[in-house]
Amino acid sequence: MLAALAVPIGCAWAKAPSRSDEAPLSRPAREDAGPFIYQEHEVDVPARPVDPLEPAYPPRLRALGLEGEVEVRVIVLSDGSVDGARLVESTHDDFTVAVREALREARFHPALRRGKPVSSWVTLRLRFRLEE
Numbered sequence: 056m057l058a059a060l061a062v063p064i065g066c067a068w069a070k071a072p073s074r075s076d077e078a079p080l081s082r083p084a085r086e087d088a089g090p091f092i093y094q095e096h097e098v099d100v101p102a103r104p105v106d107p108l109e110p111a112y113p114p115r116l117r118a119l120g121l122e123g124e125v126e127v128r129v130i131v132l133s134d135g136s137v138d139g140a141r142l143v144e145s146t147h148d149d150f151t152v153a154v155r156e157a158l159r160e161a162r163f164h165p166a167l168r169r170g171k172p173v174s175s176w177v178t179l180r181l182r183f184r185l186e187e
Contacts, residue, residue, distance in 0.1 A: 092130055092138075093175040098166040102131035102177040105164060110157035112183055113149035123147050124182045125154045131163040133172040143178070154181050 095101055116123070123146030130138040137158050145151040166175035 091174065093166065093168060093173050095166075095176055095178065098168045098173060098175050099170075100167040102129075102135075102163045102166040102175055104179075105135070105162040108154075108157050108161055108179065108181060110150075110153035110181060110183075112185075113147075113153055116147060116149050116183070117185065120185065121147065122182075122184050123150045124180060125150045126178065126180045127154060127158070128176050128178050129158065129163075130174065131165055131177055132174045133165050135163045135165050135172075137161055137163070138174070150181075150183055153183075157181075 125145040126143040127140045128143055129140045132138050140155070140158055142151060145154075163177075165172040166177070167173065168175075
């Protein structure tokens with residue numbers, strides 16, 4: 056069984072900078088995304104997946120009996136689409152690839168600020184667990 060947990064805790068895949076190295080709290084987005092990508096603490100309601108994210112368990116890692124997790128910071132635009140993501144941490148590259156593929160198809164309920172949908176960052180932790 057795959058337990059993919061989307062926990063509110065940035066498709067450009069790069070190691071995320073430490074919080075102290077990160078850009079200012081509100082940052083320019085894609086031209087059609089509006090003027091800002093808000094940080095998680097700047098929104099009233101964080102972005103969340105429309106459906107649970109269920110990345111495919113990498114067959115090789117399943118055969119080896121390996122479990123793991125991936126934490127990513129995702130940019131969710133005001134229309135609910137994913138504009139990019141930054142890898143924060145991953146226990147294995149194959150899990151990272153699986154999460155990247157799942158995010159390509161993912162749709163989100165956008166974050167809300169003052170009752171209006173806005174583009175924002177959201178941090179997700181996805182856990183890969185084998186059936187018991």
